[in-house]
Amino acid sequence: MSDLLTTVADKLKEKFGPAFISAEMDYDFPVFTLEKSVLYETLSFLKSEPELNFNFLTTIAGIHYPDMKEKEFCITYHLHNLFLNHRIRLKFYMPESDMKVPSITHIWPTANWMERQEYDFFGFNFTGHPDLRRILNMDEMNYFPLRKQYPLEDGSRDDKNDKQFGR
């Protein structure tokens, strides 16, 4: 599978030059990191380039790294070439002050709900998304629950303090 890593890395290097940051094997999975400024072009290129042909968007996932300065948030895209059964992962880092991400609903319509979910949980602002609103959490929620500064537990419980456990 490392052939896949070098093939795709060479193509991306050739196409995007300095915007290409790194290519590595994460266990048995090729992972590519690029500048966020070329996000739309990268995904569009990977789908349309006949030799790469990553025609299926498996999933989109957000990550929050609160301790990484200016790279607090990361959005990952998992792509799948269904003809050759090749899978890759793409990572784009961004600072908390700039959460704008171009929407890829024009490349894969299935990205619509995935992007709504990442907006719902992390607050990524997908520019160009046709209907960016919460999808899983209740509409009244006023924060993005998977950002790590928020507690997991429900704040309204008062029966789980130390006193109840004899501490």
Place this chain on the structure above:
Amino acid sequence: MSIDIKPEHKPEGIEGAGFFATSLEKVVGLARANSLWPLPFATSCCGIEFMATMASHYDLARFGSERLSFSPRQADLLMVMGTISKKMGPILRQVYEQMAEPKWVLSMGACASSGGIFDTYSVLQGIDRIIPVDVYIPGCPPRPEQVLDGILKIQELSKSESLRRRDTPEYKAQLALYGIE
């Protein structure tokens, strides 16, 4: 082999040759208790246990509740079985409000009663935060025997409930706590 059949207890009354006199309230209570129509609001594994309760082995029909009502307007008993997320909360409340009086609520399992293991931002920490509950069944999930026990408890409530209890100021105050008219 003798079978121990326990007939339904008669309410208190005056009995003679060919007649039996008692209060209307007791007769209505008896009728209601033995023909409760449950509305199953099943959202997770407790719902699976409820299916076992309805099926032939445990057979809820023995207690007069075989007729499930999937319309809240015809149901007497709202059975909430499973995790209720905060997003589901208003829907559950609307179902409760659509039920006609008299109505009872049974909360089955740890999730419906207290949020259970899901102490998290997206899950309602007990349905009694949005609607009044009559009987709680503990367990994760409870066994069908426990569900039957819970339904028998509801039957006891409906038997002993005054026909006018739901017009009383106490009952109205209880509903007002939940903001239900």
